[in-house]
Amino acid sequence: xxxxxxxxxxxxxxxxxxxxxxxxxxxxxxxxxxxxxxxxxxxxxxxxxxxxxxxxxxxxxxxxxxxxxxxxxxxxxxxxxxxxxxxxxxxxxxxxxxxxxxxxxxxxxxxxxxxxxxxxxxxxxxxxxxxxxxxxxxxxxxxxxxxxxxxxxxxxxxxxxxxxxxxxxxxxxxxxxxxxxxxxxxxxxxxxxxxxxxxxxxxxxxxxxxxxxxxxxxxxxxxxxxxxxxxxxxxxxxxxx
Amino acid sequence: xxxxxxxxxxxxxxxxxxxxxxxxxxxxxxxxxxxxxxxxxxxxxxxxxxxxxxxxxxxxxxxxxxxxxxxxxxxxxxxxxxxxxxxxxxxxxxxxxxxxxxxxxxxxxxxxxxxxxxxxxxxxxxxxxxxxxxxxxxxxxxxxxxxxxxxxxxxxxxxxxxxxxxxxxxxxxxxxxxxxxxxxxxxxxxxxxxxxxxxxxxxxxxxxxxxxxxxxxxxxxxxxxxxxxxxxxxxxxxxxxxxxxxxxxxxxxxxxxxxxxxxxxxxxxxxxxxx
Numbered sequence: 322x323x324x325x326x327x328x329x330x331x332x333x334x335x336x337x338x339x340x341x342x343x344x345x346x347x348x349x350x351x352x353x354x355x356x357x358x359x360x361x362x363x364x365x366x367x368x369x370x371x372x373x374x375x376x377x378x379x380x381x382x383x384x385x386x387x388x389x390x391x392x393x394x395x396x397x398x399x400x401x402x403x404x405x406x407x408x409x410x411x412x413x414x415x416x417x418x419x420x421x422x423x424x425x426x427x428x429x430x431x432x433x434x435x436x437x438x439x440x441x442x443x444x445x446x447x448x449x450x451x452x453x454x455x456x457x458x459x460x461x462x463x464x465x466x467x468x469x470x471x472x473x474x475x476x477x478x479x480x481x482x483x484x485x486x487x488x489x490x491x492x493x494x495x496x497x498x499x500x501x502x503x504x505x506x507x508x509x510x511x512x513x514x515x516x517x518x519x520x521x522x523x524x525x526x527x528x529x530x531x532x533x534x535x536x537x538x539x540x541x542x543x544x545x546x547x548x549x550x551x552x553x554x555x556x557x558x559x560x561x562x
Numbered sequence: 563x564x565x566x567x568x569x570x571x572x573x574x575x576x577x578x579x580x581x582x583x584x585x586x587x588x589x590x591x592x593x594x595x596x597x598x599x600x601x602x603x604x605x606x607x608x609x610x611x612x613x614x615x616x617x618x619x620x621x622x623x624x625x626x627x628x629x630x631x632x633x634x635x636x637x638x639x640x641x642x643x644x645x646x647x648x649x650x651x652x653x654x655x656x657x658x659x660x661x662x663x664x665x666x667x668x669x670x671x672x673x674x675x676x677x678x679x680x681x682x683x684x685x686x687x688x689x690x691x692x693x694x695x696x697x698x699x700x701x702x703x704x705x706x707x708x709x710x711x712x713x714x715x716x717x718x719x720x721x722x723x724x725x726x727x728x729x730x731x732x733x734x735x736x737x738x739x740x741x742x743x744x745x746x747x748x749x750x751x752x753x754x755x756x757x758x759x760x761x762x763x764x765x766x767x768x769x770x771x772x773x774x775x776x777x778x779x780x781x782x783x784x785x786x787x788x789x790x791x792x793x794x795x796x797x798x799x800x801x802x803x804x805x806x807x808x809x810x811x812x813x814x815x816x817x818x819x820x821x822x823x824x825x826x827x828x829x830x831x832x833x834x835x836x837x
């Protein structure tokens with residue numbers, strides 16, 4: 322039995338292993354949601370069945386082993402496997418029924434947008450403060466007194482950071498300020514956590530509204546100090562754009 | 563050729579093995595509620611709402627949350643005494659009791675603690691429900707206890723500087739200091755008539771909760787070390803009063819097993835007849 326079945330089974334399992342374990346470690350990739358993996362596997366299995374049943378002969382070759390297996394005509398070691406499948410199927414259905422009707426113990430998920438779009442007036446602003454060593458040093462000084470308690474040595478690990486969720490941003494991480502423009506940082510520093518739009522919910526960030534305590538010029542200097550201290554460069558528009 | 567035939571006969575062993583690997587990969591460790599949510603179990607009998615040392619609290623599951631200094635509002639400090647709080651919850655179907663436990667080297671009259679909740683369905687910023695710039699946020703309900711007052715207060719706020727007591731006081735609180743540890747129990751009916759001001763607990767549903775602690779030890783200036791917005795805080799976490807046990811999912815599962823078994827038997831019988 323099964324010469325014709327083994328290929329689609331192995332193909333399905335290999336694709337599952339690829340999606341589950343290989344895709345997440347590819348550069349610029351991320352783990353795929355289970356629902357998406359399930360969808361891909363359904364497509365693979367549907368395609369396999371379609372391919373295997375294109376002609377009457379191939380259809381018989383595909384289904385006959387399954388029929389022999391289910392009716393117990395295969396004999397041998399497959400008899401044990403048949404009883405196993407016949408016992409597992411109802412249990413699997415029962416498990417699914419329980420899972421879909423039992424209430425979840427997990428808190429609701431949070432679909433927070435990490436970098437929500439800023440209001441239009443902040444888009445494309447350029448830093449008006451000259452990038453001089455003096456201004457950078459001044460910005461680092463402000464950073465040390467205002468930002469470092471939470472953001473630490475530009476790594477998000479300040480001594481006051483432990484209780485905050487989400488944790489203060491790690492500016493050395495290439496997915497934070499390195500992928501943002503200076504104008505974006507200006508908005509986030511100036512308006513703080515209460516400046517977030519609705520997609521920034523559930524509004525857990527403790528970021529102060531620094532416009533109450535710092536001038537715009539000082540905020541621009543802090544931004545220069547942040548980039549310099551973290552060893553990052555702000556994202557900019559290409560000249561061709 | 564012989565090798566190919568052998569693989570053909572034993573293919574299912576490998577397939578079952580691979581399938582097992584797939585299932586094992588899908589099985590995740592049980593989701594931990596620690597440091598994410600406080601769950602108040604439903605208890606029968608009396609609720610230890612006025613006794614932080616009651617044995618019943620030992621049966622409640624513990625969640626621990628790290629604390630940080632309040633930095634959002636300009637009047638701030640950068641170091642706090644309480645580095646974390648342990649939180650337990652219990653309810654009896656009518657009243658909910660929540661206990662905070664945290665270390666404090668000294669007992670002082672100005673030592674204080676508070677719980678914060680959102681009110682209704684409108685989301686609120688965790689910092690006293692500070693007004694949001696781009697969207698209308700909601701108010702927060704704050705349950706406050708101070709050692710020298712010896713009682714709980716039911717407060718409301720929609721931003722720093724707007725904190726005021728509710729005209730109705732539904733919250734009770736009691737604190738006990740032992741061995742450098744405060745245990746403070748807050749309690750209130752699960753639901754109240756004041757839905758616009760009070761948080762309402764629906765058993766089985768998650769809501770938001772945040773914590774605050776003040777170390778009232780006097781400094782050289784004569785002022786408490788932590789007061790007002792100078793305090794230890796957490797941001798939003800989750801709270802749930804557990805619903806009564808529901809056995810219906812087991813019945814549905816049993817029914818599904820029976821139906822699947824019946825379908826399976828009918829299918830095999832039909833196939834055997836056909837062949």
